[in-house]
Amino acid sequence: MSEVYILGAGIHPFGRFDKTYEAIGSEAAAAALKDAGVAWRDIQAAYLSRMYLPATSGVRILRKLGSTDIPVVDIEAACASGGAALRQAVLAIKSGEVDLVLVCGVEKMPRGFMDPSMIYSPWQIELGMSLNPGYWSMRATRHMHDFGTTEEQIAKVAYKNHRNSVHNPNAMYRKEFSLEEILASPLVCDPIRRLEICAPNDGAAAVVVASERKMRELGAAGIRIAGVAHTIARYSADFRCPADSMSATADNEGPTQVTARQAYEKAGLGPEDVNCFEVQDTDAFCEIEIYEELGLCPLGEGGRLIDEGVTDIGGSHPVNMSGGLISKGEPVGASHLGQIVEIVSQLRGQSGPRQVEGARIGLAHVLGAGGNCAVTILQA
Amino acid sequence: MALDKAARKPIRDGLLAGALEDLDQVSLYGSHCPSCGETSLGANDVCPNCGGASVSRTPLSRSGTLWTYTVVRHKPPGNYQGPDPFKPFGLGLVELPDGIRVLSPIDAPPEQLRIGMPLQFHPYVLRTDEGGAEIVAFSFQPVA
Structure with a gap:
């Protein structure tokens, strides 16, 4: 082949x-x-x-x-x-x-918020279960409870991505915000704030x-x-719209873990080999969880990575050099290919001020409704 | 014409167990699969985990604890039937002893929400449909 x-x-x-x-x-x-x-x-x-x-x-x-x-x-x-x-x-x-x-x-x-009838049943819409950020926020609340992840760590992801976007002419928002401004922006669904989520566009x-x-x-x-994989979440492995419940006993791996493993295996590579990442930051918390599920750190330690600057441009595992969806916006059907365009530019050494020095291997990741997840690994 | 109380309907088919005229006896329906042991929400014909077809319907516990939550601070889009004008509300996953966590509005002041707080099932009449039937929905409330 x-x-x-x-x-x-x-x-x-x-x-x-x-x-x-x-x-x-x-x-x-x-x-x-x-x-x-x-x-x-x-x-x-x-x-x-x-x-x-x-x-x-x-x-x-x-x-x-x-x-x-x-x-x-x-x-x-x-x-x-x-x-x-x-x-x-x-x-x-x-x-x-x-x-x-x-x-x-x-x-x-x-x-504004996406048309709920595309994803939710009429009864879920009537009861107010039709706000996508609500699902991401519930994951954040639980992660904070289990691992001590903080609102400040979540805000730091948004800070990094907004800062990176200043150098991306294809992003919708190209403005740097201070950590204080991000933490003072209004809550959309606790604990996620307006400057920490992406907008459809x-x-x-x-x-x-x-x-x-x-x-x-x-x-x-x-x-x-080098590898491309697409899976949907196994039973109760992901709580994302439009789920109405989840098992308290099943213990399946999440869709990012499963999809990334397939892509790494096809490529014959592991997370340590990848020089730059573009991942699904529909909200700033989501990026922290993805660090863990892509294998950049053990489960529960994503907050430490953002604290230590590991995922900054110039860190050992730069993530969302483009500014991510938080600053680019998420035109859903285009978002993964937008990530691929960024990785191609990085691997060609054409990314200017947001260039990751010497990048040879890059990974793009998306995750959304129905637990749909895709991971693509590119190699120069 | 007087309203016929038997004309009450669940907001979603197969979601509620028990006669709807006596809301104190109503609970959520679950479907237990003897093959894999999972219990899923609603009256299902097939187990959504293993695909087994010998599931049995069982009323779920009316008591649980809050597993995680958010506070929805913006009016949800579309045909939302909550209070007008909009009031921020709690939304959470309620863990039941049946081995399932159910997404539900949490009928408590947002600042009182805590992971692990005990909650009880609260079915209520949400609205009347065009044919005059009362539509029964649900939330969870703090234990009084």
Whole structure:
């Protein structure tokens, strides 16, 4: 089976734009094709990840690049949609049927809390169980109780990510906040505050992936996809929307642990080998838990990592160099591919002031509704 | 036309056990799986853990403890039926002795919420539907 390489990556900034999703998506796709140095007519299959867009969004977006008869398939797996789409592209190339595939993630979302009817049953909405941050917050409350994690440690994650975002022209918010400002911002769902959560918004990101044979034929130097994995949470392994209960006796590993292990095994690498990470910081607490579940530290010690600066740019395991979803916003279908664009830029040494010195291996992680989790490991 | 009390309905099919006209006798339904030992919420035909089809329905305990919680400080989006104007409220996972933690509004002043506090089941009439039936919902309350 062929190895699979990313030949080109492109992004439409994340933010709020007076523009159709077709325009936002096709701009990112065109940027990825240009970066790869290949033409749209040479692409043999395309996957379009989105959650809140209508049927046939992929066809509507990609037809703007010119007529085609290739399969264009929309993929939805909540916050992991982009990972699910990238995995389909990798499988298609490994099957030997195609050599050159476009993956594009797009979203255009209204301001404020997400439309609850997309995720929750009517009775949950009536009883007020339909606020996504409520679920993340309950995890934080329990972690603080079990391990002594503090509100200040949670705020430090937001501080780091907002600070990193200042150097990312594709982020929605590019403003540094002091720890005091973050801790003084209003509570949304205790203990999580407004400057500690991400906002839904608009954006797109795309990559062109190729077989090794195609890459050599084109004389290109790609970034290898060393591993890509997508799972959903095992029974009661994750309490995330729209769960209405969880077992008090089952003890399954969480989706991040399971997915990361699959990706590490495929890549033949471990967390100690990875030079930079982009992870799902839907809220600042979530990032602390992900440190633990990706294996950067033992369970319960995530708070110590942020205290010690381990995950700062310049630390031994930099996380969310791009500013994370907290500052970029989360255009759900585009978010994982946005992380991939950041990692590709890091591994090429093109990240300017937010560059991780000498980065050779990077990992991208997303996690969301239904316990959908995806992890991709890239190697220069 | 007088309201027929038997016309009460649970907010979700299969969620509540017991005759709804006597709310003191109502509890949450669980489904116990003899194959894997798990108890799931509601009247299920299949065990959501192991897929076993021989589950038996059992009323869940009306008493539990708070396992974790948050305080919802913004009005939830969509068809929220809570107080108008909106008041911040507790939302938590209540651990029952049946081996399950149930997501529920916690009917207590937010500043009193503590992990481990004892709670009791509180079914109540939330609203009347278009056909005149009273819709029964639930919360948990501190033990008086």
